[in-house]
Amino acid sequence: MPHIQLPEGLQGIRGPLAFRPETAKPLNELAETLLHAPNSLPAGDRELIATYVSYLNDCYFCQTVHGAIAAAHLAGDEDLVKRVKADFQHADISAKLKALLVVAGKVQRGGKHVTATDIEKARQAGATDTEIHDTVLIAAAFCMYNRYVDGLATWQPQDEALYRERGKKTAREGYVQMSREYIENTELKPQGA
Amino acid sequence: MPHIDLPRELPGISAGFAFRPETAKPMRELAHILLHEPNTLTPGERELIATYVSSRNDCYFCQTSHGAAAACHLGDANTVKQVKSDFTRAPISEKLKRLLVIAGKVQEGGKRVATDDVEAARQQGATDMEIHDTVLIAAAFCMYNRYVDGLATWQPTDEAMYAQMGQHLADEGYRVSSMQRPVQEELTAVS
Numbered sequence: 514m515p516h517i518q519l520p521e522g523l524q525g526i527r528g529p530l531a532f533r534p535e536t537a538k539p540l541n542e543l544a545e546t547l548l549h550a551p552n553s554l555p556a557g558d559r560e561l562i563a564t565y566v567s568y569l570n571d572c573y574f575c576q577t578v579h580g581a582i583a584a585a586h587l588a589g590d591e592d593l594v595k596r597v598k599a600d601f602q603h604a605d606i607s608a609k610l611k612a613l614l615v616v617a618g619k620v621q622r623g624g625k626h627v628t629a630t631d632i633e634k635a636r637q638a639g640a641t642d643t644e645i646h647d648t649v650l651i652a653a654a655f656c657m658y659n660r661y662v663d664g665l666a667t668w669q670p671q672d673e674a675l676y677r678e679r680g681k682k683t684a685r686e687g688y689v690q691m692s693r694e695y696i697e698n699t700e701l702k703p704q705g706a
Numbered sequence: 707m708p709h710i711d712l713p714r715e716l717p718g719i720s721a722g723f724a725f726r727p728e729t730a731k732p733m734r735e736l737a738h739i740l741l742h743e744p745n746t747l748t749p750g751e752r753e754l755i756a757t758y759v760s761s762r763n764d765c766y767f768c769q770t771s772h773g774a775a776a777a778c779h780l781g782d783a784n785t786v787k788q789v790k791s792d793f794t795r796a797p798i799s800e801k802l803k804r805l806l807v808i809a810g811k812v813q814e815g816g817k818r819v820a821t822d823d824v825e826a827a828r829q830q831g832a833t834d835m836e837i838h839d840t841v842l843i844a845a846a847f848c849m850y851n852r853y854v855d856g857l858a859t860w861q862p863t864d865e866a867m868y869a870q871m872g873q874h875l876a877d878e879g880y881r882v883s884s885m886q887r888p889v890q891e892e893l894t895a896v897s
Contacts, residue, residue: 516824516841517834533838535739539732546728570815616856623763624855632709642710646726646857649709653852660845663816664808665838 516666520695524675525574526658527695528667534696540658541688547651548582549687554644556684557586558610559651561597562617566652568598569621572659574669581680609638613648620652709858717867718767719850720885721859733850734880740843741775742879747836749876750779751802752843754789755809759844761790762813765851767861774872801830805840812844 519528530537548559560583567575580594587593596604601614612635619626627649635645662669683691712721723730741752753776760768769790777783788796793806804827811818819841827837854861874884 516819516821517837529838529842533835533842535743536736536842539735539739542732543729543736546732550728572816620852620856624765624852624857627709627856627858629707629709629858643726645710646722647729649856650722650726650729650853653849653856656852657845657849660812660816660848661842664812664819664841664845665816666819666821 544688566655570659581676585681585684612638617652737880759847763851775875778876809844
């Protein structure tokens with residue numbers, strides 16, 4: 514049972530987002546910018562970073578829903594998502610993404626764990642400053658989202674089909690559009706407005 | 707030296723914000739709502755929660771700037787120090803002590819928060835909204851702290867700078883950068 518009285522029937526982060534629409538807005542806009550807006554890192558790669566950090570933080574809801582979004586971006590390859598969580602060094606992903614996942618894993622433990630060598634390796638694999646920035650911020654942001662979801666003991670049903678379907682829709686429409694499903698009168702703003 | 711080519715002369719999170727304005731906007735907005743907008747928890751109490759979590763995450767820039775903002779709201783820098791070192795003995799309300807217990811658990815990991823922790827806060831008068839905001843402030847600072855340290859931002863140890871920043875944050879909140887008012891200009895205006 515959730516620690517506070519959240520709106521019923523909303524899984525994971527949707528409960529607290531609907532409970533407090535004022536904070537939901539910037540939380541959804543941040544996810545939209547980091548994960549869905551155009552970026553030199555493909556959306557699938559960014560969702561894999563989010564999934565990996567959520568897995569390290571042991572957040573069932575976040576790792577499952579972002580895993581599903583990642584799979585939707587990666588032509589439905591759910592196995593790849595599983596391999597990244599289990600052992601990304603041996604997963605079929607680019608050397609650049611591997612180096613960025615190392616950085617993300619360090620951020621999950623604490624910002625100071627990231628070393629100049631970690632960054633140098635990512636750069637040698639072709640990562641730009643903005644890609645390194647976004648990797649650090651995606652990892653940091655999921656240290657927030659994961660704690661928000663678990664810290665309030667939200668309802669997290671173990672229903673793979675639900676997450677798969679929602680993952681496809683979120684991959685298509687993004688976070689701000691999806692928030693209209695559970696927050697009334699969500700204002701839709703163009704990027705950067 | 708920062709891990710990436712951040713704008714020079716901007717300390718801590720200001721450099722990350724200037725580097726990537728698209729993500730700065732929702733991050734500023736979130737801080738403004740959580741820490742500055744009207745709330746049944748005072749801004750001083752909310753800044754103390756932010757400072758305490760930043761201290762536990764060992765983020766110098768965040769604990770110093772938010773500690774300065776808390777001191778401005780409270781008119782008392784000593785309470786800030788006491789909250790960081792041992793809040794159970796600090797001159798703060800029982801409700802805030804219970805909320806700081808929850809914030810400390812969130813800092814370790816969301817699952818650490820126990821029903822008993824929440825019940826104890828409720829018995830001291832905490833509302834569902836106050837518990838929600840405490841959890842989200844603590845969670846959000848686990849992001850801000852990692853962002854600031856994960857990029858190895860420049861974090862000067864200049865007390866006057868943090869005092870000025872704290873005053874700006876306490877007065878204006880988080881929507882507008884405290885770095886958009888150059889120190890030099892203010893000194894000129896005063897004299």
